[in-house]
Amino acid sequence: MIDPRTLREDPDVVRASQRARGEDEGTVDKLLSLDAERRSSIATADQLRAEQKQLGKQIGKAKGDEREALLAKGKELAAKVKAAEAEQTRASGEFDELHRRLPNLVLPGVPEGGEDDYVVLKHVGTPREFDFTPRDHLDLGERLGAIDTERGAKVSGARFYFLTGLGAQLQLALLNMAAAQATANGFQLMIPPVLVRPEIMAGTGFLGAHSSEVYRLEEDDLYLVGTSEVPLAGYHSDEIIDLTKGPRRYAGWSTCFRREAGSYGKDTRGIIRVHQFDKIEMFVFCRPEEAEHEHERLLAWEEEMLAKIEVPYRVIDTAAGDLGTSAARKYDCEAWVPTQQTYRELTSTSNCTTFQARRLGVRYRDANGRPQTAATLNGTLATTRWMVAILENHQLEDGSVRVPEALRPFLGGRDVLVPPGE
Template identity: 35%
Template sequence: MLDPRLIRQDPDHVAKQLTRRGLAVDVDALHQRARQVQKLADDRANLQAEGKKVSRQVGQRLRLLKEESDKRPVVHSDFSEPPTDQWPQVNMEAREESAEFVQLQKEAVALEAKGKEFKQQVTALEEKEKALQDQLRQELLHLPNLPSPQCPDGRSEADNVERRRWGDPKPAAPSLEHWQLGKTLGLFESERSVRVAQSRFITLLGQGARLERALIQFMLDLHVSRGYTEVLPPALVNTASLTGSGQLPKFAEESFRCADDDLWLSPTAEVPLTALHRDDILAAADLPRRYVAYSPCFRREAGSYGRDTRGLIRLHQFNKVELYWFCHPDASEAAHEQLTADAEAVLQALELPYRVVELCTADLGFSACRTYDLEVWLAGAGAYREISSCSTCGDFQARRSSIRMKEGKRNRLLHTLNGSGLAVGRTMAALLEWYQQPDGSVAIPQALQPYMGCAVITPPSSAPK
């Protein structure tokens, strides 16, 4: 979420950065609302200060009342006999001696009434402030992160900038695509999956299921060896978790929701990993915290009708290994480079050619301020396809999720970063196409052979019936 203070103090900067994303936002209205919230907060603070002053004055009067009470003469009367003729005079003298006491009582009562009035006014201001603050928050929840100054400007994905390449991409011979290889080798079944669920689901079979499992285990082991802590998060997440990571409210139509509970199928492990420290204050000395998580991911893929309808590229359910960092703001730029290198390490170990592309401002994800996409070479298709997005989000997710760090006596928002390490199905697709052999088999890269227990995948003797 954007910083309300930034909107209040420098609305022109906010408007300019949102324009870089290609968005036309009425920042002036947000600016006025943010100023109103701040004015209400200032008025409330002033009233509370006045209320405390009155409370101290009441305390002073009560102490004086006690002192005066201790000095008052005690009038004794023996009621076993009728009062003397002088009793009215004695009573009058006692009242005259307590005149200061009575005045203090009046002042204390008046101050207490004034204090109650202040409390009522503070309560009324708090209610107005909260209502306006909630309205401002709801508006800010719909706005994306501001792009980094280093992020290249652009109007579409055509303006993304290639930063580097690894490996020598070449067309496959034979040039079968992965969905063709999968069918020939009996690795997965899409037609029967429609009976089980619907289109855009797939069932992995035999060596295909084993290859998926081997890739997941290989990726997890590699990242743990590089210093990540492994996490196995829930596959269901609540609305607060999706909101904190930036999936909601914008991507509600892209997500699957449980009808009877405040639960959603997680679209990415980024969501539960962000929520893992929601409302926490982490010690700055304990940063960075680096997590790696395998999880099934679920997405409606709304708006992708007719695209990638065959194979493993675009499914409603897929497996992914996610990398996530909580880090000090001063270290987030270096952390972004390291996160990207960690994701690249998987492709390099599998010896799959790829390129690194920096996304332009128009193509940035909602929560990201800067992103590197890793695009793996699909030899059968003869094209690069995204297999990981490595993003730094600044304090955007931390503000939405109230995740802070303690540095000395000060608490401040930390920074978050995330990236796929990698999308498993797309890794399998790239592997099948890159390592296909002239005889129809697929070689297994050396790094993966201990996990697969074989060096080559050959066509099965008989297909499942």
């Protein structure tokens, strides 16, 4: 959630952020009103409790009729304290509930608008010209014995799949290459739990506008994560961490789950939009003043990985209305998919400033030893979806697929994927 001081001292910044996101500016005025009620009720309750304490001292010294009168006054005062505390609880509860629903403040320069209002920052590489009709990733995957969506649907339903043989090997090779890059750059590799408590899921901002995307186990009151960003963000919840030696960087390897609510009829073929996939996610805790620089570094590490799989891609600056609740700025890297003749997202990196850490209670000590709220950032390093771009961009006319050079050591030196028996 955003700093309440920003809300009080510079509400126009919050209103501008809401406008850029296409959200209701009236929420800001409602919050200011609730904050005033909350602060007034706290002051009233504090004053009445002080009077009650002072009266208690007087009662202890009084005798006879004076004591009886003071006791009667004390009873009346106790009722007022109880009413004031109830008002404080109400006002604070309403403020906190609305405050937690307010999305993060977008950073200066973020494009305004929705999903289609992104700004392309650059293109890298040139889409390949084929001298044959290219096959899509599912056709290639089936020929290679790598992807089986038919049996995935039989076992689990639509948008599930099996990675088989070369498909399983290719995914493991890709994720191992990402893990190697992450650890070489100082990230601590983590395999986190994929079930989290409600306070952790809510703390990262995923139970707001996008709660319909999250799988919930009602009987256990746990949520399946859609990204290891969630458990990694909660790793240091309610802690004061040491950032004196620089940012803390983690790379989480996990299976991820998404309901894909509202995507009926979209990307139903293949493994582009699925309910379950594997991913390595970078996650950073740092000082707020380091966050923008750290964001650029995360993007650079993502581009380093994309260069290793040798596919054309573009980088976009995501518009405010498509950021999600927690992000203040987000860059996406989208790879060219030949059979779709368009770019599709492979990576995303977000600067969440202090929004998540404030909700989760993650702090550090400043130069004066005072606790301050940390900043958090995240970025995708590799996912199952990357196989789509690898298969389609590196396919050969006979249905085999060239393995990008950097990936070969992770596939036992194999330079071409060929159908079984060939």
